[in-house]
Amino acid sequence: MSFDNHPDPDGGLLLLTRHGESEGNARNIFTGLLDLPLTDRGRQEALNTACLLQRSAINPDIVFSSALRRALGTAEIIIAALALDVPLIDTPALNERDYGVLTGHRKDLPVPGIDPDQVWRWRRSFNGRPTNGESLEDTESRVGAYYDRAIAPQLTGGRAVLVVAHGNSLRALLTKLRHLTPLQIEDLEIGTGEIIAFATSRGAITSRLAHIDPTERSRIFTL
Numbered sequence: 001m002s003f004d005n006h007p008d009p010d011g012g013l014l015l016l017t018r019h020g021e022s023e024g025n026a027r028n029i030f031t032g033l034l035d036l037p038l039t040d041r042g043r044q045e046a047l048n049t050a051c052l053l054q055r056s057a058i059n060p061d062i063v064f065s066s067a068l069r070r071a072l073g074t075a076e077i078i079i080a081a082l083a084l085d086v087p088l089i090d091t092p093a094l095n096e097r098d099y100g101v102l103t104g105h106r107k108d109l110p111v112p113g114i115d116p117d118q119v120w121r122w123r124r125s126f127n128g129r130p131t132n133g134e135s136l137e138d139t140e141s142r143v144g145a146y147y148d149r150a151i152a153p154q155l156t157g158g159r160a161v162l163v164v165a166h167g168n169s170l171r172a173l174l175t176k177l178r179h180l181t182p183l184q185i186e187d188l189e190i191g192t193g194e195i196i197a198f199a200t201s202r203g204a205i206t207s208r209l210a211h212i213d214p215t216e217r218s219r220i221f222t223l
Contacts, residue, residue, distance in 0.1 A: 011206065012155030014198040015053075015060065015162045015220075016170055020045035020077075021192045022070035028107050030123075032099035032133070038073050045193030046074040050081035052195065053162075056220040060162035062087050062154055066094035066169065075164040093146035096166035100133020126175070126182035136185065140172035147173060152203025170196075177205050195220060 020042030024031030038046070053060070059082060065075040067090045075088055102122065105111045111119050122128040122135075129135035143165075154161045165173070167190050175185050177198070190196070197220050199207045 010156050011199060011201045012158065012203075013058070013160040014151075014155055014200050014205070015058070015160060016173065016196045016198075017049055017074070017162065017164055018167055018170055018190045018192050018194055019066075019071040019074040019164060020049075024070075025192055030099040030102040030105050030107060032096055032103045033068070034103060035069050037069050042070065042074070042192065043077060046077035047081055049074070049193055049195060050078045052220060053078070054082060058160050058220060059084060060086060061159040062089070063162045063164065064094060064151055065090045065164040066096065066166060067092045068095055068166070071164045071166060075162070078162070078164070089150070091146065091150075093142050093150075094163070094165045094169050097136065097139045097168035097172070098132075098134040100130035102130050102133065124186045126185055136168060136172055136175070139168055140175050143169050143172045144176040147176065148203075152200075155200045155203045 019038070021039045022031060022042055023036040023039055024034060025042070026039050060078075063075050063079060063084075063086060065071045065088065071094070072090050075090075079086065079088060101114070102111060102119065107123075110116060122130040122133075126136050129138065151161060151163065163170075163173075170190050171185060171188050174180060174188065174196070180188070196208070198205045
């Protein structure tokens with residue numbers, strides 16, 4: 001088992017990490033479903049995540065990833081760096097939020113023809129849905145359903161489950177797992193390469209163990 005001495009014999013360890021920096025992050029654009037690869041910095045961030053898992057003596061038993069290259073590439077780097085022989089399941093259910101008409105536009109520049117306040121509401125609010133895109137609520141619906149169906153059943157017997165996804169798909173999942181309000185989710189940020197770790201019981205969150213930048217020289221948790 002990867003999470004020895006778990007206080008609950010039917011419990012597990014859930015590790016959520018955002019992919020390393022992508023070309024979209026580097027360009028500061030609304031990337032959404034654009035399938036852009038990792039940058040050199042992003043690949044290093046994935047290696048940093050693997051090093052932190054190694055320092056914490058955590059070897060994931062199964063890895064879930066979005067189907068987009070920046071997440072799948074991060075997952076593959078982590079698995080290779082840890083020399084793991086574990087299932088890697090990639091699924092569009094964990095893909096980034098579809099930004100619709102905002103896709104490809106710079107986040108720090110006005111979007112032609114769209115009021116800046118409207119752009120902010122689409123970007124940060126729970127219910128705001130860009131034209132031809134998804135709201136965070138929409139994203140939570142598909143990510144949460146996949147978590148219940150495929151991820152939660154793996155969180156038993158001290159198993160460690162790693163989920164590699166995106167800023168918004170992870171924000172959506174945390175909305176479900178932590179029962180966050182729409183106002184709380186507006187201010188939640190997850191940096192590229194960051195890890196959030198939870199102890200679980202029968203797939204339900206029991207405690208938050210860490211929310212850290214993998215460049216820190218620390219362990220994910222202390223038993």
